Structures are given as C-alpha cells and as structure tokens.
Amino acid sequence: AQTVTQSQPEMSVQEAETVTLSCTYDTSENNYYLFWYKQPPSRQMILVIRQEAYKQQNATENRFSVNFQKAAKSFSLKISDSQLGDTAMYFCAFMKLGNEKLTFGTGTRLTIIP
C-alpha cells in the first residue's frame, strides 16, 4: 500500500514571497502519478499540478512548480510570487499506473499574509 506524508501541518508566508510545501511518499511501484490539490475555504478541490513519474522534467503551471525527486520519493510544491488567493489547504496525492484510486496526504494549511 502507498502512503503519502506531508510533514508541515501549517505554514504562513508574506504576500509576494516564495513558499515550498513538502511531500514524501512510499511506494514499491515504478510507474505512477503525483498531484497537488488546493482546497480553499470554499471547500472545492482544485487540481494545481500533475507529475508523471516516468518524466524527469519537473511540471510547472504558471506560478506553481514541483521538485520531483523519484529516488528520494519526494514531491515538493513551490509557489512563487504568492498571492492572497493562494490561502488554502494543499494536499499531495499519489495514483499508481493502471488504477484511478488517489491516496492523499494529510494536508498543509497555507496562509498568505498581506
């Protein structure tokens, strides 16, 4: 079974600064996908970014980028030029190839301070 660990329950950063959220996972699979989801106070689950394990290149989506270290089983999310709208819970999630089931971490509550 896979496990996903987010060791930072809460973080805060000043607006316009850069912040990095950590995620580690444990799996014996070689092919899988990793995701970061954002959950603002509205409770919606919004996909932020997706990484395919067979791709060495780190995924980026505008101000969001990941640092994917497959050997270390690490998948951190970097948010550049943070904005007030980035305030949310962030969940790291794992999906193995051939199965749609998501395994989530416990989340990091990020607060952007004006």
Place this chain on the structure above:
Amino acid sequence: NAGVTQTPKFQVLKTGQSMTLQCAQDMNHEYMSWYRQDPGMGLRLIHYSVGAGITDQGEVPNGYNVSRSTTEDFPLRLLSAAPSQTSVYFCASSYSSRGGGQPQHFGDGTRLSIL
C-alpha cells in the same frame, strides 16, 4: 456543463437514521468515487466504480453502500448513521478508469453531522 453535482450540501442526522448522498456527473466519465475528509486525516477513499454496474471497496467502506446503475449517477448510502460518520464527503469522477493519471473532478462536498 455542471461537472460533478452533489446533493445535499449540508445534512444533520440522528444516530441510526439512514440517508443517501447523491452524486451526478454530466461528463460521461467512466470512473466515479467517494471520499470522506476528516480533520488531520486528508481524504480517504470509501467506494469507487469503474463503470455502470461495477463497484468496489476503498480504504474505509464499512457502514456505506453504493451502486452504479447508470454512468451519470453514483449514490452513497449510509445504512445506519453513527457519530463516527460525521465528516465532509466528496464525490469525484474522471474520464478513464484505466489509471492513466487523468485529473479527477470533484464535487463541492456534503457536510454531514450525526448527532
């Protein structure tokens, strides 16, 4: 295009009552699933379905029942509500059930309180 629609958004039940949480998607998605979200525990998979007529258990299935008679609908039934089932419930769907890393689309959640 409504996406994934969950009803109701809020519900309060008494211990022992039964109810059905509704989930519908209009994207012709094969895969649908239910998660529960509890403080400090992230989201945990309750049940999932890879197509009409096919369902299977996830990580925390006890006390819940599902069926998938159509592609669009995937209701979650609480047979006899218990306080431990107080949680926020999310329905999700994705285009393919073949595990190709397709993004999952989530409903807005149902906050359920069991007294």
